[in-house]
Amino acid sequence: MDTNFLMHTRLFRGIREQEAAHLIECLGGQEQSFEKGEVIFHAGSPITRIGLVLSGSVNMVVPLYWGASRIFGHMAAGEIFGENYAAVPGKELVGDIVAAQSSRILFLDLRKVYTVCSHGCPFHHRLIENLLQISAQKNLQLAERMLHTSSRTIRDRVLSYLSAQSREHGLAHFTIPFDRQQLADYLGVERSALSAELGKMKKEGLISFRKNEFRLMQQPDDAV
Known part of the structure; x- marks a missing residue:
């Protein structure tokens, strides 16, 4: 276990390396590897553990009745991931948690996180504070996604998302965390329609891109 890496995560912020090692043991920490596309948690199942991504990345994929899916x-x-569902006993996941690439995950028992140990360790309290801050941040991110997908046209959704990414990176040139299909799922549009719109925007000189690397070239007149 790379405890030095943990020190740079939001969950273990303010916790010393020696304390982190103790916490992992206290919370029943288990490390597991997953291949790209492998389901970590299945939709419809309740969970009691949260996952911390040590390497790689994961998506929450919500299946639709007709066989399609959306990245949530x-x-x-x-x-x-999984903290909101693990915090509510018996609450079933609405989507699959899937490895977006080869990934290593550290699982922690959330029930033990919220049960403060008999010693009243200050770093245990700090972990709970960090967890609450992360949950609040995710709520803000969810609200931002709703903003991106509220627009009626594909172009406005793309403009909204790329503008937010530019602000987050502080640059007009940045890399997004999605491939083309994943971006289409995230924005709630068809991949072919998204690719066509990106091609038009590139031809018009609004953007340039290569795979998931984008550059904003100019400000559109109707920018969101």
Whole structure:
């Protein structure tokens, strides 16, 4: 276990390396590897553990009745998933948690996170504070995604998302965490329609891109 890596994650912020090793043991920490496309947690099942992505990344994929699916969330290395469902006993996942690439996951028993140990360790309290902050941040990200997908046209959805990515990176040139299909799922549009719109925007000189690397070239007149 690379405890030095943990020190740079939001979940273990403010916790020393020696304390982190103790916490992992206290919380029944288990490390497991997954191949790209492998399901980590299945939709419809209740969970009691949260996952911390040590390497790779994972998506929450919500299946639709007709066989299609939508990406509801993306968690990169250093981020956690499953905390909201694990916090509600018996609550079933609405989507699959799937490895977006080869990934290593550290699982922690959330029931033990919320049960403060008899010693009242200050770093245990700090972990709970970090968990609450992460949950609040995710709520803000969910609200941002709703903003991106509220627009009626594909172009407006793309503009909204790329503008937000540019602000987050502080640059007009950046890399997004999705491939083309994943971006289409995230924005709630068809991949072919998305590719066509991106091609038009590139031809018009609004953007340039190569795979998941984008550059914003100019400000559109009707930018969101």
